[in-house]
Every structure is written in C-alpha cells, then in structure tokens.
Amino acid sequence: MTLFLLRRLLYALPIVLGVSLVCFALVHIAPGDPLISVLPPDATDEVRARMMAAYGFDRPYHEQFLLWAWRALHGDLGMSIATARPVASEVIRAVGNTLILAVAATVIGFAFGLLFGVVAGYFRDSWIDKAASTLAVVGVSVPHYWLGMVLVIIFSSELGWLPATGMGPSGSSGWVPDLEHLKHLALPALTMSVIPMGIVARTTRALVAEILSQDFVGALRAKGLSEGGVFRHVVKNAAPTAIAVMGLQLGYLLGGSILIETVFSWPGTGFLLNNAIFQRDLPLLQGTILVLALFFVVLNLVVDVVQTLLDPRIQRA
Amino acid sequence: MSAVELQGLNVTFTGGTKPVRAVRGVDLGVDRGETVALLGESGSGKSVTLRALLRLNPERKSRIEGSIRVAGQDVMALRGRALEDFRGKVASMIFQEPSLALDPVYTLGAQIAETVVKHEGGSRAAGWARALELFRRVRIPEPERRLNAYPHEMSGGMRQRAMIALALACRPQVLLADEPTTALDATVQIQVLLLLRELQREFGLATIFVTHDIGVAVEVADRIAVMYAGRIVETGPVREIIRNPRHPYTIGLLRARMGHEQRRGARLEAIPGAPPDLSALPPGCAFAPRCRFAEPVCSVQDPAEEAVAPQHLVRCLRSAATLAPAG
Numbered sequence: 356m357t358l359f360l361l362r363r364l365l366y367a368l369p370i371v372l373g374v375s376l377v378c379f380a381l382v383h384i385a386p387g388d389p390l391i392s393v394l395p396p397d398a399t400d401e402v403r404a405r406m407m408a409a410y411g412f413d414r415p416y417h418e419q420f421l422l423w424a425w426r427a428l429h430g431d432l433g434m435s436i437a438t439a440r441p442v443a444s445e446v447i448r449a450v451g452n453t454l455i456l457a458v459a460a461t462v463i464g465f466a467f468g469l470l471f472g473v474v475a476g477y478f479r480d481s482w483i484d485k486a487a488s489t490l491a492v493v494g495v496s497v498p499h500y501w502l503g504m505v506l507v508i509i510f511s512s513e514l515g516w517l518p519a520t521g522m523g524p525s526g527s528s529g530w531v532p533d534l535e536h537l538k539h540l541a542l543p544a545l546t547m548s549v550i551p552m553g554i555v556a557r558t559t560r561a562l563v564a565e566i567l568s569q570d571f572v573g574a575l576r577a578k579g580l581s582e583g584g585v586f587r588h589v590v591k592n593a594a595p596t597a598i599a600v601m602g603l604q605l606g607y608l609l610g611g612s613i614l615i616e617t618v619f620s621w622p623g624t625g626f627l628l629n630n631a632i633f634q635r636d637l638p639l640l641q642g643t644i645l646v647l648a649l650f651f652v653v654l655n656l657v658v659d660v661v662q663t664l665l666d667p668r669i670q671r672a
Numbered sequence: 673m674s675a676v677e678l679q680g681l682n683v684t685f686t687g688g689t690k691p692v693r694a695v696r697g698v699d700l701g702v703d704r705g706e707t708v709a710l711l712g713e714s715g716s717g718k719s720v721t722l723r724a725l726l727r728l729n730p731e732r733k734s735r736i737e738g739s740i741r742v743a744g745q746d747v748m749a750l751r752g753r754a755l756e757d758f759r760g761k762v763a764s765m766i767f768q769e770p771s772l773a774l775d776p777v778y779t780l781g782a783q784i785a786e787t788v789v790k791h792e793g794g795s796r797a798a799g800w801a802r803a804l805e806l807f808r809r810v811r812i813p814e815p816e817r818r819l820n821a822y823p824h825e826m827s828g829g830m831r832q833r834a835m836i837a838l839a840l841a842c843r844p845q846v847l848l849a850d851e852p853t854t855a856l857d858a859t860v861q862i863q864v865l866l867l868l869r870e871l872q873r874e875f876g877l878a879t880i881f882v883t884h885d886i887g888v889a890v891e892v893a894d895r896i897a898v899m900y901a902g903r904i905v906e907t908g909p910v911r912e913i914i915r916n917p918r919h920p921y922t923i924g925l926l927r928a929r930m931g932h933e934q935r936r937g938a939r940l941e942a943i944p945g946a947p948p949d950l951s952a953l954p955p956g957c958a959f960a961p962r963c964r965f966a967e968p969v970c971s972v973q974d975p976a977e978e979a980v981a982p983q984h985l986v987r988c989l990r991s992a993a994t995l996a997p998a999g
C-alpha cells in the first residue's frame with residue numbers, strides 16, 4: 356500500500372513540473388509587454404529597464420524559472436500588478452471561496468444526479484427513466500448563466516427570498532458559516548450544481564443498468580437477498596466509478612465558472628481570473644492558474660487512491 | 673413425495689414482439705437424494721426451467737404457468753419475504769460461470785457470510801465461521817486466506833468450489849446446477865464433478881444437473897431427461913437411456929457422441945439442422961424437420977408421453993419404429 360502511494364506520488368512529479376513550466380511560460384507566451392499595465396505609455400526606456408530588472412524579466416529564462424519556482428515553493432507567487440498585494444493571499448482566498456461554491460454545487464448535483472441516475476437505471480426504458488433522463492439532458496444543455504439569471508429573477512426579484520449577488524452581507528468576501536452566507540451561497544451553488552448533476556445522472560444510469568445486467572445480480576437474488584440487499588451490492592459496485600466521476604467534477608468546478616461567478620459576483624477563482632485577464636495582471640493570472648492546476652493534480656491523485664482502495668479489482672502495486 | 677415436482681410448466685417470454693415459448697409443458701419429479709441430468713442443445717430451455725424453479729425469470733417480461741412444488745412448498749404462490757426465504761435456503765443454484773456469478777467487489781467470505789446471516793440470522797462472525805467450514809468441505813487449500821480473496825484472485829476451479837460452498841451454505845434440500853463444469857478445463861472439470869457427486873450424496877440433495885454433455889450426465893446422474901424445444905422428449909434411468917434410447921433425438925445425440933469418441937465438452941451439434949424458432953412453432957412434433965423417422969403424421973399430431981418401459985417415458989409418435997436397432 357505504501358509502495359503504491361509512493362509510486363503514485365512519484366508519477367505526479369513530472370506533471371507538477373510540466374504544469375509549472377507552462378504557467379511560467381504564460382507570461383512570455385502572452386502577446387504584448389508584461390509591463391504594459393504598470394507603466395504609463397510614455398515611460399522612458401530607462402524606467403522601463405529598471406522595472407524589467409525589478410521584476411527579473413531581464414535575466415535568462417531558465418534563471419527566471421528557477422527563481423520563480425523557488426519562490427513559488429515557498430509560497431511566494433509575486434505581487435499582483437493591479438492591486439500590489441501578494442498574489443498568494445489573493446489566490447488562496449479566491450480558491451477558498453470557489454471551493455465552498457464547488458463543494459456545495461457538487462454535493463447538490465451529486466445528490467440529485469445519483470437519485471435520478473439510480474432510479475433511471477433501475478427502471479430502464481420505463482416512463483420514470485425517460486423523465487429522469489430528459490431532466491438530465493435539460494440540465495446538461497441549458498446555458499448556466501442563463502439559468503443563473505432565471506433563478507435570480509424568480510428567487511430574488513420576484514419572491515425576494517434569496518440575495519442575488521455577493522458572498523455575504525455588505526460585500527463580505529470571506530466565508531462565515533451563518534444563515535446569511537448560506538443564503539448567498541444558495542443560488543450560485545444551485546446554478547452550478549446543474550453541471551455535475553446531468554453528467555452524474557447519465558453516468559450513474561449507464562453504470563447501474565450495466566451492473567444490473569450482470570449475472571451476479573441474478574445469483575444474488577437466487578441466494579435469497581431482498582431487493583434492498585441486491586441494491587447494496589449495486590451501490591458497492593458502482594461506488595468506485597461514481598466517486599471518480601465526483602472527484603473529476605469537483606476538479607472542473609474548482610476551476611471556477613467564470614460566467615457563474617461573474618453573474619453572482621462570487622469572489623472566487625473564476626472571478627479572479629476574469630479580473631486578471633482584463634487587467635493584464637500576469638503574476639496574478641500565473642499564480643491562479645498554477646494553484647488551480649496543482650489542485651487538480653492533487654485531486655486526481657486523491658481520486659485515484661480512493662478508487663483503488665474501493666475497487667479490489669485494481670492492482671495495488 | 674418428490675423433493676421437486678414440476679407439472680405442466682410453461683414459460684413464455686413476452687418482452688419481445690412475438691411471445692417466445694421457451695418451456696412448453698414440462699413434467700419432472702426429482703426425489704430426495706436423486707440426481708437428474710437435464711440434457712439438451714443450446715436454447716432448448718434448460719436454464720429457463722431451472723430458473724423457473726427459483727422464480728428467477730424476469731417477472732414483468734415472462735408468463736409462467738403450471739405447478740412447481742419444491743420440498744412441499746408451492747413455489748408459484750410464494751411472495752416477497754417467503755420467496756426470499758425459499759431461495760438459497762430450500763433450493764439453491766450453481767451457475768455456469770462462477771467468475772460472472774460472484775460479486776467482483778465482495779470477498780468470497782463476505783458473500784457466503786451474507787447468505788448465512790440472511791437465512792439463519794446470527795452474527796457475521798458466525799457466518800464467516802460457516803464459510804470457513806464450507807471452504808474446508810469443498811477442499812479449497814488455505815481456506816482462511818481464501819475467504820478474504822476476491823473472485824478474480826482465484827482460479828476457475830477454485831471459484832467454482834467457492835460457488836458450491838455458497839450454494840450449500842444454508843443446507844438446502846434441492847440443488848440446481850446449471851452447467852457447473854462447462855467453463856472449466858477438462859481435468860478441473862472432473863475434480864469438480866466428483867466433488868459435487870460426493871456432496872450431493874452426503875447432503876442427500878435432490879439435484880437437477882443441466883448439461884449438454886452426455887458423458888457428464890452419465891457420470892453424475894441417476895436419471896436423464898432429454899429436452900428439445902422447451903419440452904422433455906425422453907426420460908428414464910441413465911442405463912436405460914444409454915442402452916435403449918427410443919426418441920430419435922436421443923438416438924442422434926448418442927450417435928454423435930460415439931462418433932466424437934468421448935470428447936468431453938463437445939457440443940451437441942452433430943444432428944443436422946437447427947432447433948425451431950420458439951416464437952413460431954409449427955404444429956406437430958417440434959423435431960420433425962430434423963427427424964430421420966418422421967412421417968407425414970408427425971407434422972400434424974403432437975406426440976403425447978408414452979411409457980415404453982418402467983420409468984422410461986418417450987414423446988414420439990413412432991416409438992415402435994425406433995425400437996429396432998436402426999441403421
């Protein structure tokens with residue numbers, strides 16, 4: 356087991372290295388001058404050169420990368436050009452906020468997706484299946500920002516039950532687990548949950564139907580198990596795949612939906628990326644992408660390990 | 673009284689466009705301690721008959737008629753909890769492919785213990801203790817370790833032994849074995865057959881053993897019932913059937929077998945022609961298109977069951993003609 360874990364960690368290393376390289380290169384691949392947003396357009400060449408030196412842009416690439424990576428390793432992702440605050444703290448806060456949103460959306464999406472999927476799989480080709488599948492397809496294909504706006508119109512403008520934007524009262528940008536913040540979370544989480552819900556419902560339906568068609572299900576009935584008992588076996592068979600899907604969905608949602616976070620002014624990574632792009636804040640962009648990419652790598656690792664632990668058929672070597 | 677008593681069993685699958693008459697009027701009795709081999713080509717309705725005994729055919733897509741009595745219970749009348757209590761406890765089943773019939777993500781010990789707890793109550797530990805006892809009984813080496821193994825970690829023969837242990841976990845009175853050795857290598861096949869015969873005697877099981885291999889049938893059974901197109905066409909004691917087959921289909925099977933010089937596991941396909949479409953059966957004898965003895969009357973009249981010797985029943989209009997050692 357330890358060996359297996361070590362191996363997986365080792366496999367992750369080159370990915371991390373590659374990810375960092377790409378993030379680093381972003382600044383230099385991006386068209387235009389990285390200093391364009393900090394310097395006035397009429398800055399002298401001397402000022403420009405001094406700034407280049409200050410940001411380290413004048414050194415050879417490999418040196419720049421090593422320095423950048425070394426700092427990143429120590430949690431220093433540089434300063435945001437636009438706000439002059441450390442990128443690391445901005446990113447961490449945004450990741451935290453997106454994490455809350457993503458987890459809430461995944462939980463909601465999973466609860467309903469599993470429900471629809473299992474029911475549809477059990478009653479395949481019946482009207483229940485068709486209803487559940489239709490709902491899932493609608494969920495996948497409806498544009499999210501549009502759904503978000505519809506929800507805002509219904510629950511905020513018309514009914515006045517839930518706030519439309521922000522993370523908490525009076526522009527709060529940190530999470531506090533109270534009713535107010537939960538109310539602010541409700542609409543964006545619901546909107547976002549539609550993404551994993553559709554995918555989970557479809558995956559689960561196929562999975563459950565496939566498991567139910569296997570011989571061992573008949574054998575379980577033959578030995579006298581009740582439908583509930585058979586269902587337990589179906590769940591255990593479906594769990595490894597379902598959890599892998601959940602992990603990956605969480606990963607995608609962590610990238611933060613730029614559209615949803617913008618519609619709801621949710622101060623997460625999507626919102627941050629949006630700002631960084633529009634303000635040409637390259638260190639911020641770089642840092643955000645790096646952190647997100649690393650998150651994704653770690654999440655993949657966790658999913659892999661959990662799946663292996665749950666599924667005895669996967670070799671643990 | 674027989675341990676198993678089938679009378680006028682009909683199973684029709686109604687899921688497709690045309691109803692498929694998979695089993696058409698099967699009568700079969702099996703006594704305690706007796707083994708009956710159900711013999712026939714692929715698609716003749718052997719598995720469907722066996723599954724009907726546990727009411728395992730899909731309820732919503734099939735129609736079942738006739739009377740099924742097992743160990744004094746009216747199986748057709750069982751519902752819900754009573755049916756669960758019957759399955760695996762009074763009658764249990766062994767499947768052809770143990771690799772498919774065992775849940776891949778549960779250990780073998782857990783699968784047996786679960787059955788024991790379901791039927792007898794008691795603790796999981798008691799269930800595991802029973803599982804260990806059974807693993808010893810079916811001679812699985814290193815039983816303690818193997819109980820914690822998953823199906824894919826065992827060889828085919830060991831898996832089938834585990835399946836047998838599972839089937840016998842709650843001391844059933846009736847064992848339904850659906851081609852339990854077909855998927856195994858020849859040498860393993862013999863070991864498993866011998867084990868099954870030994871356990872069947874020890875437990876006094878009434879056994880229905882489905883196979884399409886006459887050699888296997890001769891080895892394990894007291895009686896043979898030959899099935900063709902959803903119907904039992906000939907039944908009798910093993911020796912009687914082998915020495916004095918009277919149905920043209922049985923005669924064909926035996927001759928094909930001789931021609932292949934005892935090749936174990938050989939498919940019964942040496943009789944020219946194919947079995948009829950069960951959703952569009954012509955009138956008369958279903959075997960007529962392939963029968964060497966057929967006469968015009970055969971495609972008009974449905975042959976009734978006739979006793980040609982004590983305990984030896986045949987469904988053939990021309991059983992008098994088949995008596996002579998035909999060329």
Ligand SMILES: Nc1ncnc2c1ncn2[C@@H]1O[C@H](COP(=O)(O)OP(=O)(O)OP(=O)(O)O)[C@@H](O)[C@H]1O
Nearest residue numbers: 685692694713714715716717718719720721884950
């Ligand atoms: N669930 C089902 N739905 C529809 N038709 C079925 C179903 N199960 C079996 N049949 C049909 O019933 C007929 C008998 O099948 P059965 O499985 O009993 O054959 P068998 O004698 O066991 O053959 P084999 O040697 O291949 O196992 C076949 O024509 C099959 O297509």
Ligand code: SF4
Nearest residue numbers: 957960963970988989
């Ligand atoms: S009834 Fe006729 S067709 Fe059928 S088996 Fe006998 S001889 Fe052949």
Ligand SMILES: [Mg+2]
Nearest residue numbers: 718719720850
């Ligand atoms: Mg079969």
